[in-house]
Amino acid sequence: MSKIKEFDAAENDYLKNVEEQWSVHMLFDRTVYCDHNTTNFVESFNAITKANGDMPVLTLLEAVRNWCMKRMGSRFDKVVGMEPNDLTEQAKGVLATRTDESRFCHVTAAGGGEFEVRDGHVKFPITFRNMTCGCGKRQESGILCKHGLRVIYNQRLDPRNFVSPFYKGVAYKLTYGDHIHPMADPTHWPSLDVPEIAPPQGKKNAGRPPKQRRRVAHEAKKGKSHNNNKCSYAKN
Ligand SMILES: [Zn+2]
Incomplete structure (x- = not known):
């Protein structure tokens, strides 16, 4: 920023005014404890629907429902044995790695609940x-x-009590405490006295419907490596 300021002070002022447009830390919301802000979940969804992408919409939705039922079902079963203070697998993994690393830290108490940790x-x-x-x-x-873990272990406290409830059984239960129930075939559904909805009278396009998602103009082509993510120094 100081180099930009040297080059053009007005440019520096402009960039400071629109910081949230170019800086991730301005967008980062600490209350959610997650800095993942990507469209990757759309790719995951596409991967699931790919096999049925060219099917009629009801068949596609049925495949999505079936997939959701399976996914939520396995997590629903996991939740049953979980206590509110139990950690999720992901949190357990992170805690174990950081516990390993904490062995090389040294704590000095400064009094009043303040500590200095040397790493x-x-x-x-x-x-x-x-x-x-x-x-x-x-x-x-x-x-x-x-x-922090080194301090907690020195104080003989349980590190689980210092993990956000987002990573515990309490939040897991709120998310997966319900599941999608199995559904009978439409031929077994009770008949209702409502008019039958006919498909639209549109003209069918020739050929097989496309399986690939249509990409927008600025989106990178699939499978192509990006060669613009290296600076001029890294290339040499
Ligand atoms: Zn730290």
Whole structure:
């Protein structure tokens, strides 16, 4: 930014005014504890519907319903044995890795619930009251960083109590506490006294309906590697 300012002060002012348009940290919402803000889930959805992409819409929706039923069903069964304070598999994994890393940290108590944790040659201040660490990992992920964990283990406390409820049985239950019930074939449905909906009278296009999703103009072509993600230094 200082180099831009040197080059053109007005440009610097402009960039500061629209920071949320070019800087991820301005968009980052700490209350959600997740910095994933991508369209990848659309790709996952496309992968599921691909096999049925050229089917009539009801067949496609039935395939989606069946897939959702299977996915939610397995998680619904998992929730049954989960206590509110139990961690999800993902959180357990992160906690285990950070616990391993925490062995190399050294804690000095500063009194008043404040600690200084040395990690190699770098020191991080930790406030116990709101469990914030200078490295920012706990604030962005909702799971204690290795420095915070070292303090927790030194105090003989349970690290699970310092993990956001988003990663616990309590949130998992709220998400997967219900499931999609199995459905009978339409031929077994009760008959209702309502008019039958006929398909639209549109003209059918010649040939097989396309399976591939139509990409918008600026979207990269599928399977092509991007060669614009390297700077001029990295190329050399
Ligand atoms: Zn930390």
